[in-house]
Amino acid sequence: MSQALQRIDDARLALIGALAERNWDAVGELDTNCRVVIDEVLSEPPVDEDALREKLESLLVVYQQLLEVTTGERQAIFEEMSQINQAKSASKVYHLFG
Numbered sequence: 831m832s833q834a835l836q837r838i839d840d841a842r843l844a845l846i847g848a849l850a851e852r853n854w855d856a857v858g859e860l861d862t863n864c865r866v867v868i869d870e871v872l873s874e875p876p877v878d879e880d881a882l883r884e885k886l887e888s889l890l891v892v893y894q895q896l897l898e899v900t901t902g903e904r905q906a907i908f909e910e911m912s913q914i915n916q917a918k919s920a921s922k923v924y925h926l927f928g
Contacts, residue, residue: 832878834871838885841867845892849899857896864889 848856
């Protein structure tokens with residue numbers, strides 16, 4: 831495997847690890863690194879196009895998983911904030927009549 835393809839694979843594996851740990855700081859840094867790696871790979875002399883396509887598609891799958899997880903996390907936070915706001919409102923009513 832060429833060095834360029836290995837760098838894409840390494841970036842993908844690192845993203846998978848950070849996603850599994852829900853380490854959002856690492857995900858942000860790795861996303862930036864992935865963009866740099868892809869830019870570098872695409873600016874280098876051509877590599878095996880089929881292998882490159884396969885590696886980029888596997889990286890895309892990780893990004894799709896990342897999007898699903900972050901959407902779920904955002905929804906969970908929204909629901910939790912809604913419950914907190916409802917509890918605050920109930921507390922205010924209780925204090926008014928208590």
